[in-house]
Amino acid sequence: MKLGIVGLGRSGKTTVFNALTRRAGETAPPGGNVVPALGVVPVPDPRVEWLSALYKPKKTTHAQITYMDLQGVSGIADNKRDYMSLLLTHMRPMEAFLMVVRNFHDAVLGAPDPVGDLRDLEDEFLIADLATVEKRLEKLEAELKRGKKPAGAEKELLDECLKVLNAENQLRTRPELAAAPELRGYTFLSAKPLLVIVNNADEDDSLPPALEGERAIVVRGKLEMELAQLTEEEAASFMQDFGIAESALDRAIRGSFALLDRISFLTVGEDEVKAWTIPRDTPAMEAAGAIHSDIQRGFIRAEVVAFDDLSKAGDYAAARKLGAVRLEGKTYPVKDGDVINFRFNV
Ligand SMILES: Nc1nc2c(ncn2[C@@H]2O[C@H](COP(=O)(O)OP(=O)(O)O)[C@@H](O)[C@H]2O)c(=O)[nH]1
Ligand SMILES: [Mg+2]
Structure with a gap:
């Protein structure tokens, strides 16, 4: 299962990635080489822990999620469009997205606007998908003119996509359309499952009211990254000091897993207790x-x-x-x- 971390520059993508993958993290310097960083994260699952305590196996294996963060690219470069298109090109092969939106004050960018940023990103998805649809439709129409017979329902489906996108709706709002086998090759960005990560300031753990009803989780990215670098005892007292009951990351990881409608079955034995990931x-x-x-x-x-x-x-x-x-x-x-x-x- 591969999820891409997307978002505007300085929203905290790398911070969240580091926290998720528990890396001690210097964020990559802006303007360096663009590297897609991959991190494999075990999905917390109390059932696996329980079975492991019962069987005491040599090895215990949780389900896993791979996260990808594009590093070494500055999102506040002069040209936001170039940045987004570079980011999204790298993110296209991912199965789903975590979308990080900034909800803390930034020295360079100023006050946060999480809802505005979310809508901005959704617009980028729409624009990219519209370009894909229009290009393909032009080609199909040229072929029709030359007398080539239409193959299957592809054109009708693309016309339908065009309508949805022109009405400024994400393709994921029409799951049956997004899942049509004729469209599988297109990897539409707005069709991919999406979990919004609202990246809050340290002292705030509430969801902005305007984001209620979205598939969204509040994470305090910087706090979580610091937490991820501590030993277990240190982390416990840190969590107490900040009134954190459960790492928000665990919720984000479980949320990522639920996003793709996967389930886990378990195998047990003295050698290994293991969670396997399969579609429902x-x-x-x-x-x-x-x-x-x-x-x-x-x-x-x-x-x-x-x-x-x-x-x-x-x-x-x-x-x-x-x-x-x-x-x-x-x-x-x-x-x-x-x-x-x-x-x-x-
Ligand atoms: N106060 C605060 N600062 C954060 C938080 N998350 C990230 N930052 C800071 O915001 C800046 C940009 O973060 P980074 O993860 O590099 O953003 P990216 O460009 O989206 O990868 C860095 O200076 C981070 O330390 C947060 O939750 N709270
Ligand atoms: Mg980054």
């Missing part, structure tokens, strides 16, 4: 393929127990006695939190 409603046989193609090919049955049933029972044997362990076939849609033991034969 994946059939058991395909889920097996996430582990190994042999397990998918030789699939016999999935032995499944819901994590909640297992944790209530106390351990696997007890869950079995209570009849909570089920045998499921190839087409069983795997649920979030299923603990699965695949039976297979190769």
Whole structure:
């Protein structure tokens, strides 16, 4: 799962990236080489911790998210359009976006305007997508004139996209359109799932009222980055001093995970307890393929127990006695939190 961190210059993208990836962070100097920095982050999951305490495996593996931050580029360069187009070009292959908006006073840029910045960024998405749609439509229309038969519904779908974009709506507001197979190749920016990260000043942890109803999370980026660099004991007293109950980053990470409608199933054993990431409603046989193609090919049955049933029972044997362990076939849609033991034969 790859998420790109987007936002205007000096909104705190690199700060948030550093906090997420727990890097001790000097932000890259402006004007240097443009480098896409990647950071792999484990998704906090109390179920994994619980299973790990039960099985005491050699290895414990959480689900993971890869974040990308474009570094070494100054967002307050003279030409904002160039900056945005460079940023978005690098971000195009990402599956979803975290959009950082500044909600703290900046020495250079002055007072924050998180809502204005969010709308600005959405406009950039619209403009980029409009350009893509118009270019493709021109080409299709030229082909039509030359007598080429239209292939499938692509043109109608693009016309529909044009309408949505011209009405200043993001394509993600029309999920069925954004997901049409004929449009898959276009990687529309405004179609990607988006989580807004409102980057607040240290002393403020409230969401601006105008952003209520958006898919948004408040993070105090600078504070969180400092927190991420401390030892566990230091962090605990720091959190107490600032009245932080839970790291906002954990919420941001879980929010990123939820954004893509993925779920986790779990495998357990003495060697490893592991959370696997799959799309919601994946059939058991395909889920097996996430582990190994042999397990998918030789699939016999999935032995499944819901994590909640297992944790209530106390351990696997007890869950079995209570009849909570089920045998499921190839087409069983795997649920979030299923603990699965695949039976297979190769
Ligand atoms: N007060 C405050 N300053 C921040 C916060 N987040 C970032 N900054 C500062 O804002 C400046 C720009 O941050 P940076 O992460 O480099 O922004 P980017 O251009 O979006 O990557 C730096 O000087 C940061 O220390 C925050 O939450 N609070
Ligand atoms: Mg940066």
